[in-house]
Structures are given as structure tokens and as C-alpha cells.
Amino acid sequence: MVLLRAIRKFPCYVDFCLEGIFCEKLLTYAMKNGINIMFPKKSGYVMHGSVLASDYKKLRIIVRRLGLKMRIEKKRGIYFTLKKHRNKIGLAAGAAFAAIFVLFLNLFVWEINISGNREVSNEEIIASLERSGLKIGTLRKSHDAREIEWNVLNDNKKIAWATVNIQGCCANVIVTETKKETEMKYDDDKPVNIIAAKYGVIRKMDVFDGQGVAKVGDAVMKGDLLVSAVFEDRHGKLTLKHSRARVMAETDYKITVEFPLKQIIETTGESKKTVKEIVVLGNRIPIGSARGCEGLPAKKEEKELYFLWIRLPIKEICTEYLSVKQNTITYTAEQAKDGAFQLLEEREQEEMKGMEIISRKINEEIASGKYILTATYDCVMDIAEEQDILSDIPWENTDNIS
Amino acid sequence: MKDRKKINVAKELEIPQGIAKGYFMEIHSGKEVVLNGQCDVLVLEDSVLKIKIDEHGITFHGRGLCIDLYNADGIIISGDICTVELD
Numbered sequence: 001m002v003l004l005r006a007i008r009k010f011p012c013y014v015d016f017c018l019e020g021i022f023c024e025k026l027l028t029y030a031m032k033n034g035i036n037i038m039f040p041k042k043s044g045y046v047m048h049g050s051v052l053a054s055d056y057k058k059l060r061i062i063v064r065r066l067g068l069k070m071r072i073e074k075k076r077g078i079y080f081t082l083k084k085h086r087n088k089i090g091l092a093a094g095a096a097f098a099a100i101f102v103l104f105l106n107l108f109v110w111e112i113n114i115s116g117n118r119e120v121s122n123e124e125i126i127a128s129l130e131r132s133g134l135k136i137g138t139l140r141k142s143h144d145a146r147e148i149e150w151n152v153l154n155d156n157k158k159i160a161w162a163t164v165n166i167q168g169c170c171a172n173v174i175v176t177e178t179k180k181e182t183e184m185k186y187d188d189d190k191p192v193n194i195i196a197a198k199y200g201v202i203r204k205m206d207v208f209d210g211q212g213v214a215k216v217g218d219a220v221m222k223g224d225l226l227v228s229a230v231f232e233d234r235h236g237k238l239t240l241k242h243s244r245a246r247v248m249a250e251t252d253y254k255i256t257v258e259f260p261l262k263q264i265i266e267t268t269g270e271s272k273k274t275v276k277e278i279v280v281l282g283n284r285i286p287i288g289s290a291r292g293c294e295g296l297p298a299k300k301e302e303k304e305l306y307f308l309w310i311r312l313p314i315k316e317i318c319t320e321y322l323s324v325k326q327n328t329i330t331y332t333a334e335q336a337k338d339g340a341f342q343l344l345e346e347r348e349q350e351e352m353k354g355m356e357i358i359s360r361k362i363n364e365e366i367a368s369g370k371y372i373l374t375a376t377y378d379c380v381m382d383i384a385e386e387q388d389i390l391s392d393i394p395w396e397n398t399d400n401i402s
Numbered sequence: 403m404k405d406r407k408k409i410n411v412a413k414e415l416e417i418p419q420g421i422a423k424g425y426f427m428e429i430h431s432g433k434e435v436v437l438n439g440q441c442d443v444l445v446l447e448d449s450v451l452k453i454k455i456d457e458h459g460i461t462f463h464g465r466g467l468c469i470d471l472y473n474a475d476g477i478i479i480s481g482d483i484c485t486v487e488l489d
Binding site: 003023024027028032036037039040041042043047288 | 440442443444445446447448468469470472473474
């Protein structure tokens with residue numbers, strides 16, 4: 001009923017007051033003439049009610065016939081409101097200007113939504129879109145969505161597919177990232193030999209493609225041929241291949257790390273200055289100057305402004321410049337040794353993945369203000385290295401096989 | 403004449419009285435009355451509302467009685483209805 005009452009109040013209607021002994025008669029006569037009297041209420045000899053403005057004249061004729069007195073109490077509705085303010089030119093001009101302004105703003109892109117990205121950041125995609133001309137505050141009709149998609153694909157090799165839909169004032173960008181190539185996919189575009197990257201004694205050989213030349217137990221020098229790309233079949237026909245092999249050989253490996261006894265460490269302290277910027281219609285308006293803070297580390301914070309729940313095309317960027325303190329730290333030999341060993345462990349984990357360490361010799365020395373650790377390893381590692389060959393022999397591309 | 407014929411046909415077909423001609427009244431929790439059929443409003447006051455329908459007079463007694471809808475198809479009355487009298 002509340003809804004019904006609300007709907008009834010929307011069109012123009014007239015509140016009236018009726019005076020007479022038998023006011024109820026009017027209800028019956030009005031109903032028979034197809035006039036709907038809303039919310040009739042009688043108290044004593046007076047009845048109040050509402051009727052549609054279009055039916056009021058018809059109702060007045062019935063009232064006269066019945067010998068009752070009727071007067072208008074209030075006129076409600078859009079028509080009466082506008083009629084009341086018809087002489088106010090400023091109001092009409094303001095309404096017209098607002099309408100034109102809204103229509104004008106509707107011609108621009110005010111929001112860019114990016115979805116589907118995981119590894120590629122929003123900033124990278126936005127930068128790519130900006131290079132293609134799509135940014136907040138630009139005319140939406142001036143963009144060619146297909147061209148932007150193509151440019152985004154060309155800019156980011158990690159993106160396999162992109163689609164740009166400009167719907168109203170919003171540009172929706174949906175991307176799909178590429179999947180990492182599997183390790184078993186080889187580059188078979190050229191014939192290569194496998195040679196020894198280091199000297200050593202071969203302990204194990206896994207030849208996947210090509211003709212093995214060296215054998216397990218052989219001592220090889222750097223540059224020696226291990227697997228040949230020239231493959232001879234049983235008919236004596238020679239073909240070239242892209243050789244692939246894993247040759248595990250016992251050899252040595254050296255890592256040198258240096259740890260300075262005196263170090264200057266920079267630490268960020270309290271904030272030195274905060275500079276605010278407001279981005280309106282894609283244009284940056286700085287509030288305050290960042291003079292004297294060039295080169296200092298800064299924290300950036302972007303805040304989007306909302307009106308109730310509606311996002312406005314206005315952004316606030318707050319840049320906080322931090323002061324830098326330089327601390328000189330002097331380490332003792334023991335502390336430097338610990339630090340150097342920590343660095344060595346990190347290097348070992350990084351460089352010697354998949355190697356089998358047989359023994360390790362460490363040489364420690366302090367020279368020119370540095371603690372120097374030199375570690376020499378006896379280890380078993382893969383010494384296979386690809387080397388391009390130039391030959392007139394026809395070669396077999398096994399791309400389709402791998 | 404037509405109404406009498408309808409009633410006679412209804413009697414022959416053993417249809418309950420009032421279906422062929424008449425009015426229906428529904429009372430919802432004593433708060434609202436929906437009456438189908440063309441009626442005349444005789445008295446409209448805050449505590450009394452009297453209507454005439456098919457030569458019957460129906461009087462509603464209660465508090466805050468008002469007409470929510472009134473047209474040729476029927477009438478909807480709302481308020482705290484205490485008594486309904488049929489004359």
C-alpha cells in the first residue's frame with residue numbers, strides 16, 4: 001500500500017476540500033463517472049481528498065450538481081512545480097547547462113578497469129595503454145579498440161591475448177597472460193656440437209640427440225668435442241642434428257667473496273616532506289613543491305575519491321619523501337668472517353644448483369680493507385656447452401619431434 | 403430479468419448461490435476489507451463506514467477507517483475493523 005500511495009503521488013494531482021452534509025454522495029457519483037478520488041477522509045461536514053489534475057474539471061461539474069462546495073487546497077506534481085518556477089530563467093538555464101555538461105562529459109573515458117592479469121602489473125598495462133593513446137580524460141570515440149589491443153600485445157610479451165571494450169565512459173581491458181614454456185621444448189633451429197665447457201673427468205653421459213664422441217672415464221680439456229652433431233646412419237649417410245646431452249664430469253669450481261670491514265649503510269628515517277598531487281581529467285595538478293627532495297627515496301600513495309559510492313574521475317597522489325641517514329659500520333675480523341661465510345653460502349645456493357660437491361677448500365685473507373674468502377670445490381657438474389657449426393651437410397630439424 | 407434467469411440456470415446446474423450473481427468480500431486480519439462488486443458509499447467517517455451493494459447495506463465499525471481504492475470493480479477499506487453488520 002505504501003508503494004501504491006507513492007506511485008499515486010507521482011503524477012500531477014489536486015488536493016481538495018469539500019463542504020456539505022452528504023459529501024459521500026460525491027464518491028459514488030465520481031466512481032460512476034470514472035473519476036478516482038484518492039484517500040477520501042471525512043470529519044464532520046468536511047471531506048478531504050485528492051484527484052488527478054486532469055479529472056478535476058469533471059469533478060467540479062458533479063460537485064455543482066450535488067450542491068456542494070469545493071475548493072483547492074494544494075496542487076502537487078512536476079507540472080505545477082515547473083509552472084511555479086516558469087519565470088526563473090536562471091533555474092532553466094542551470095538545468096540546461098547541467099544537462100549539456102553531463103552529455104559533454106559522457107564523451108570521455110573516465111575509468112579503466114583491468115582484469116585477468118597476475119604477473120603483469122596494472123601499471124605496466126596502463127603505461128602500454130597510454131602509449132596507445134588510451135588514458136583517462138581522452139575522447140572515447142577517438143580510440144580504435146583493435147589497434148590498442150594489438151599495441152598491448154606487442155608491448156608486453158607476457159600477454160598472450162588482450163581485449164579492450166569501451167562501454168560508456170568505462171574502458172574494460174581483459175588480458176590473458178602467457179604460460180611459461182616447458183623445459184623440454186628445445187631450440188632446434190640450428191645444428192650444434194656439444195663441447196666441454198671445463199676440463200674434467202667424465203663420470204656420466206646422457207646423450208639425447210647427436211653422436212657421442214667422448215666416453216665415461218675420459219679426461220677432457222676445455223673445448224674438447226663431447227657429442228658430435230654429425231650423425232651417420234647405417235647406410236653411411238651423414239646428417240646434422242641439434243645435439244643435446246648432459247655430461248657430468250668431475251672438475252673444480254671456484255667462488256670468491258669479499259666482505260668490506262668498513263661499510264656505509266644508508267637507512268631511511270623519518271619523512272622529510274609530503275607533496276600532494278591531484279589528478280583531474282587525466283591532468284596532474286601539484287599542490288606544493290618537491291624542491292630539495294630530488295633523489296630521495298619516496299613512498300607513493302594513490303587515493304581515489306568517491307561521492308557516496310560513485311567513483312569520481314579525481315585522484316589524490318600523496319608522495320612522502322624520506323630522509324636518508326648514512327651509517328658507517330666497522331666490523332671486526334670475526335664479524336667479517338661470519339658475513340663472508342653467509343655470502344658464500346648464498347653464492348653456493350645460487351650458482352651450484354644441481355652440482356655434487358665432493359670436497360671444499362677455503363682460503364681466508366684480509367687485504368685492502370676486505371675479508372676475502374676463496375672457496376675451491378672438487379665437484380661433479382654438467383660441463384656440456386653448445387657450439388654452433390657451419391657445414392654444407394643437410395641437417396635434420398627435429399622441431400616437430402620435440 | 404436477466405439476473406433472475408441467471409439464478410434459475412445456476413439452480414438447475416446446482417451451482418452454489420451467489421456465484422452467478424452477487425458480491426465477494428474478503429477480510430484480511432481485521433485490517434483490510436476487499437469487496438468485489440459495484441457499491442455506493444453511504445457514510446464515511448473515521449469510526450463508521452457504510453456501503454450499499456446489491457440491495458444490502460454493510461456497515462463497518464472500527465478505528466481509522468479509510469478508503470484505499472474505490473472504483474466500479476470494488477472497494478478496498480483499511481483500518482482497525484471491529485464489527486461488520488449486514489442489513
